[in-house]
Amino acid sequence: MTASNASTTDDRQPADERRQQAADLELCEISKLYPGQSDPAIDKLSLKVEAGEICVLVGPSGCGKTTAMRLVNRMIEPTDGDILIDGESIRDRGPAELRRHIGYAIQRTGLFPHLTIADNISTVPRLLGWDKQRIDARVDELLELVSLDADDMRDRYPGQLSGGQQQRVGVARALAADPPLLLMDEPFGADDPINRERLQNEFLRLQGQLRKTIVFVTHDIDEAIKMGDRIAVLKKGGKLAQYASPAELLTNPADKFVEDFVGADRSLKRLALQRVRDIDLWKVAEAREGERSEDVRRKFEDSDLPFAILLDEQRRPLGWLSDEAVRGERVTNDTRSPATPHIDLDDILRDALAELLSNGVQYAPVLDSRGAVSGVLSLEVIGRFLHSAPTESRTGAELVMDDPEPIPGEGDETPENTGK
Amino acid sequence: MSPDALATLPFAQVEIEQRSGESCIANDGLCPGWIVDNLGDYATPLVEHIYLTLFSVVVGFVIAFGLAILAHRRAWTMRPISATTQILYTIPSIAAFFLLQPIVGRGFMAGAIALIAYTLFILFANITTGLQNVPADVKDAARGMGLTDGQLLRQVELPMAIPEILAGLRIAMTTTIGLAALAFFAGAGGLGEPIEQDIFFKSNVVIAGGLCLLLAAISDLILLGVQRFALPWRRAQAT
Ligand SMILES: Nc1ncnc2c1ncn2[C@@H]1O[C@H](COP(=O)(O)OP(=O)(O)OP(=O)(O)O)[C@@H](O)[C@H]1O
Ligand SMILES: [Mg+2]
Numbered sequence: 260m261t262a263s264n265a266s267t268t269d270d271r272q273p274a275d276e277r278r279q280q281a282a283d284l285e286l287c288e289i290s291k292l293y294p295g296q297s298d299p300a301i302d303k304l305s306l307k308v309e310a311g312e313i314c315v316l317v318g319p320s321g322c323g324k325t326t327a328m329r330l331v332n333r334m335i336e337p338t339d340g341d342i343l344i345d346g347e348s349i350r351d352r353g354p355a356e357l358r359r360h361i362g363y364a365i366q367r368t369g370l371f372p373h374l375t376i377a378d379n380i381s382t383v384p385r386l387l388g389w390d391k392q393r394i395d396a397r398v399d400e401l402l403e404l405v406s407l408d409a410d411d412m413r414d415r416y417p418g419q420l421s422g423g424q425q426q427r428v429g430v431a432r433a434l435a436a437d438p439p440l441l442l443m444d445e446p447f448g449a450d451d452p453i454n455r456e457r458l459q460n461e462f463l464r465l466q467g468q469l470r471k472t473i474v475f476v477t478h479d480i481d482e483a484i485k486m487g488d489r490i491a492v493l494k495k496g497g498k499l500a501q502y503a504s505p506a507e508l509l510t511n512p513a514d515k516f517v518e519d520f521v522g523a524d525r526s527l528k529r530l531a532l533q534r535v536r537d538i539d540l541w542k543v544a545e546a547r548e549g550e551r552s553e554d555v556r557r558k559f560e561d562s563d564l565p566f567a568i569l570l571d572e573q574r575r576p577l578g579w580l581s582d583e584a585v586r587g588e589r590v591t592n593d594t595r596s597p598a599t600p601h602i603d604l605d606d607i608l609r610d611a612l613a614e615l616l617s618n619g620v621q622y623a624p625v626l627d628s629r630g631a632v633s634g635v636l637s638l639e640v641i642g643r644f645l646h647s648a649p650t651e652s653r654t655g656a657e658l659v660m661d662d663p664e665p666i667p668g669e670g671d672e673t674p675e676n677t678g679k
Numbered sequence: 680m681s682p683d684a685l686a687t688l689p690f691a692q693v694e695i696e697q698r699s700g701e702s703c704i705a706n707d708g709l710c711p712g713w714i715v716d717n718l719g720d721y722a723t724p725l726v727e728h729i730y731l732t733l734f735s736v737v738v739g740f741v742i743a744f745g746l747a748i749l750a751h752r753r754a755w756t757m758r759p760i761s762a763t764t765q766i767l768y769t770i771p772s773i774a775a776f777f778l779l780q781p782i783v784g785r786g787f788m789a790g791a792i793a794l795i796a797y798t799l800f801i802l803f804a805n806i807t808t809g810l811q812n813v814p815a816d817v818k819d820a821a822r823g824m825g826l827t828d829g830q831l832l833r834q835v836e837l838p839m840a841i842p843e844i845l846a847g848l849r850i851a852m853t854t855t856i857g858l859a860a861l862a863f864f865a866g867a868g869g870l871g872e873p874i875e876q877d878i879f880f881k882s883n884v885v886i887a888g889g890l891c892l893l894l895a896a897i898s899d900l901i902l903l904g905v906q907r908f909a910l911p912w913r914r915a916q917a918t
Contacts, residue, residue, distance in 0.1 A: 334823055359825035369820025373838045373912045383824050416912040432824075442823075 281310035281472045282345045282439035284331065289340035291326055291497070300326045301497030303340065308489070310439075311470040315487035317477055318520070323497030324476045328442050331474060332361045344440060359383055362433035362441035362471070366448040368425050370417040376402075376428055377413045383436040401431040406461060423454045430462065434469070444476045459485055480521055484509070484528055492517050505532055526645055530609035535602055535625055538644050540634030543568050543624070548592045552585045564635065568598055568624060574631035576601065576624045598624045602636050612641055709881045718886065720873075725890050727868035732855045732894075735791050739798030739851065746799070747806035748832070760803065768800035772858050776865035790867025794858055798851040805847025809840025842913060845906045849899055856895045870894075 501513040512518040544558035544567035578594030622637035775793035860871035
């Protein structure tokens with residue numbers, strides 16, 4: 260191989276890799292009129308989905324979500340308009356070939372009951388002619404990716420799996436050939452709420468690693484808000500009512516239709532978009548047994564609570580200290596109540612609120628990943644957040660990230676700090 | 680088939696054994712000794728019977744399979760094909776055995792063609808049912824992953840239709856084994872022939888009839904075994 264040859268491949272490598280990982284998707288004025296119908300199911304729909312984003316199609320039943328999604332892999336042929344994947348028209352590719360490079364997961368999973376889990380997952384790789392070794396390795400990798408035990412699952416049949424496990428396999432199968440684009444039609448729709456929530460969380464974690472471009476169909480606005488980087492709200496007849504980030508949708512619904520669809524509780528829904536670490540927590544005076552009481556009492560000035568929290572050596576909470584505990588020269592371990600429940604910095608605000616309410620407390624310590632106290636979450640803090648104007652920078656996209664870093668310096672700028 | 684129809688049929692009763700000696704035989708009874716001595720004489724009719732049945736079912740299956748695929752691919756052909764096989768199925772078997780003789784001549788083919796016609800309805804109905812029973816979401820997922828129509832048929836629809844197809848084969852086999860006992864009317868031989876030759880001699884009827892039943896039972900057991908072997912996913916689901 261000549262040097263120039265090598266350099267061209269080198270130049271192309273990153274672009275190719277990026278393309279393989281996630282594709283840009285663009286729907287251009289796409290329309291679909293089913294034969295024998297008077298009104299189109301999709302009417303001049305234009306959407307742009309950036310590579311690596313989850314675009315959720317949401318709307319009332321029959322508004323054309325499934326139709327719009329199925330136009331992308333030519334399961335339905337449009338009457339007008341075009342769809343571009345990485346700038347190339349899908350019309351230029353044969354339907355079967357096109358579909359092998361687009362992941363496809365549907366509500367009732369459509370697993371093949373007569374094939375083992377391994378054979379189900381390897382459907383597309385087999386169509387693409389991968390060799391057996393590569394397929395076997397890929398199957399194991401995928402099972403692990405969707406949190407299933409490969410050795411246990413590989414040779415089972417779909418009928419021997421629970422609904423949730425089947426849906427995981429469905430997702431694994433859609434991901435098998437590592438497609439840059441994924442279509443998912445209510446993939447978690449058949450599940451009970453608890454299972455569904457878990458699958459959603461797992462999938463978001465997965466997407467955090469994979470960063471595929473995903474078209475995700477649901478009729479559930481809560482799921483849309485949770486899963487979407489961008490949400491396309493469709494009206495009857497496949498008309499686009501609004502295309503925006505979840506936060507934008509909740510704060511600035513484009514019209515009455517979107518406002519009604521999003522629901523009267525949309526300010527509450529914003530809680531689902533924030534993590535505890537994103538809001539300003541209460542400060543609390545920290546104390547250790549045997550510490551000088553005077554030092555602790557001085558910390559009260561800077562605290563939002565009139566008493567201190569007792570910590571162990573690793574700064575883990577032991578309980579709320581009574582007034583007597585800091586009255587003597589040294590701090591005693593006399594607590595007024597256990598400092599429970601423990602809220603995690605990475606908890607979704609909505610879940611944290613639920614935790615407070617279900618424990619019948621007004622406030623609770625917030626712990627970081629090592630279990631050390633980093634502040635206190637209270638009903639008042641949450642109330643303040645609900646009344647505050649939403650900040651533009653906080654979008655649902657940040658939620659998708661597995662471990663968002665707190666913005667450095669943000670805490671230092673707060674009025675409490677500078678004012679005192 | 681009514682006994683009247685049998686009585687009016689023009690066939691000759693032929694004595695196959697001299698019965699002067701023993702009283703059991705003279706009384707047309709069930710004679711173990713005679714059965715043991717004469718069992719070998721039934722080998723030829725048995726082989727004929729098996730051959731006729733297998734030939735008819737295999738050819739019937741090939742035809743029904745082709746028709747079922749056609750009906751599956753071109754929906755409009757379903758009704759005419761289904762109607763035709765149904766009409767063939769309703770023709771009384773004896774009539775068919777006689778009607779075919781002027782056309783294809785007396786013998787194996789006359790018997791086989793009638794039997795094939797009978798299997799078509801059962802097999803066609805079962806194969807198409809099997810193909811139709813494949814859930815829509817499974818087919819949708821298959822297409823959505825990029826299987827072509829041929830791949831969908833071979834890798835998904837047909838394997839999933841195997842339970843119904845095998846069920847159809849089992850019915851077709853037992854039915855054909857039964858009907859083949861009448862194929863001697865067409866001159867196609869089989870176990871019906873010795874029965875007809877001395878229908879009053881119990882020993883004769885028991886051997887020939889018993890072989891018929893045994894054949895049906897064995898073929899059904901074999902297909903049952905195939906069914907279990909071929910459908911690990913069904914078995915897995917049951918446990
Ligand atoms: N194959 C078809 N032939 C004719 N009309 C169809 C067909 N498929 C869908 N439609 C119609 O097109 C419209 C959009 O259907 P679509 O399945 O895309 O809705 P949806 O938004 O996915 O609804 P749901 O939330 O109930 O799944 C509906 O009015 C539906 O009746
Ligand atoms: Mg739908």
